[in-house]
Amino acid sequence: MADSYINVFVDDERMKKLEEKGLAGEVTEIDGKKVIQVGMTKKDQKKLLKGFKDLQFDANNACTLPEEADNKLMDIILEMGTTDVMKVAISKLYNPLAGRDVFGRGTGMR
Numbered sequence: 055m056a057d058s059y060i061n062v063f064v065d066d067e068r069m070k071k072l073e074e075k076g077l078a079g080e081v082t083e084i085d086g087k088k089v090i091q092v093g094m095t096k097k098d099q100k101k102l103l104k105g106f107k108d109l110q111f112d113a114n115n116a117c118t119l120p121e122e123a124d125n126k127l128m129d130i131i132l133e134m135g136t137t138d139v140m141k142v143a144i145s146k147l148y149n150p151l152a153g154r155d156v157f158g159r160g161t162g163m164r
Contacts (some may be wrong), residue, residue, distance in 0.1 A: 056093025059116040064088040078139050094140045105148040
């Protein structure tokens with residue numbers, strides 16, 4: 055079982071693509087909106103919080119990614135044909151070097 059979730063909202067266009075991939079059964083309804091919940095571990099959650107400083111988790115320990123990351127995650131779900139994608143997605147969503155100077159630690163300012 056996942057420690058937390060990413061809610062990926064599903065509109066009509068996305069629903070059509072999900073149906074084509076056989077993933078319509080993964081869609082649930084939360085607060086009257088259709089979503090796919092992608093489970094993640096505490097480690098994944100820490101990485102996402104480093105990459106997205108404004109990320110907020112609700113009482114159900116679920117969050118919503120910014121639009122660009124949300125679209126990227128949806129593309130990964132459609133490409134892989136499953137919602138169990140965090141092992142792959144985290145490497146595409148989280149950039150550990152984001153915001154760091156080119157002259158990082160150990161370079162001797164070269």
